[in-house]
Amino acid sequence: MANVEIIPVPTRILTDKDNILDVMDKYVKDKIGPNDVVSVAESVVAITQGRIVRPEEIQPCFLARVLCRFIHQDGSLASPYGMQALMNVEGMWRVFFAFIVGMLAMAVGKRGVFYQLGGEQTALIDDVTGTMPPFDKHIVYGPANPQNVVNEIKERLGCHGVVIADVNDLKRSRIVGVTEGTDGAVVAHLLIDNPFGNASQKTPIVIIKNFTKYNG
Secondary structure, eight states: OOOOEEEEEOOOOOOTTSOHHHHHHHHTGGGOOTTOEEEEEHHHHHHHTTOEEOGGGOOOOHHHHHHGGGSOTTSTTSSHHHHHHHHHHHOHHHHHHHHHHHHHHHHTTOOSHHHHHSOGGGGTOBOTTSSOTTGGGSEEOOOSSHHHHHHHHHHHHOOSEEEEEEEOTTSOEEEEEEOTTSOHHHHHHHTTTOTTOOGGGOOOEEEEETGGGOOO
């Protein structure tokens, strides 16, 4: 039985001028087979979609400046700019409601409610320094229509499956989009050690060779 192999794929710096499908053609297509799964970093998909904004283009409101103080300092919403960016896309009152309910839930020992109620972008926004240069000076939103993106990539490449993943060095591995027939939980487990590496390594794509042979 073939062994599963995890292969980071180096690329040049990708920008909002790139098309993610063309990127896959250039860097991945000749490296994969029908049993493989391709994983791409969610921040890179978002960057190629132009879902970036510089902090100086954001004017944090009073509420954003207050709420951000209650977020753990390692979180992307711990700055007034990150919190305001979230409010700009999910709505100020939705975020405020999610915050209040989340605080009440924490008081009885239930964590993560704020991220469940605050909207899709609550867990996806990367504040400055949260992604690769030169976009480490930007706030990066989560990708738009991730399900459509993975479906289009799979059709272009002809591989077994495609995922968009949000992975970091803190052992957090989250699947943002996944094609039908691919077990996202298994992929998340295989990516837990962050084979994407850090930003300077420029490996925003990872191929999981022989994924269909993996039995955990």
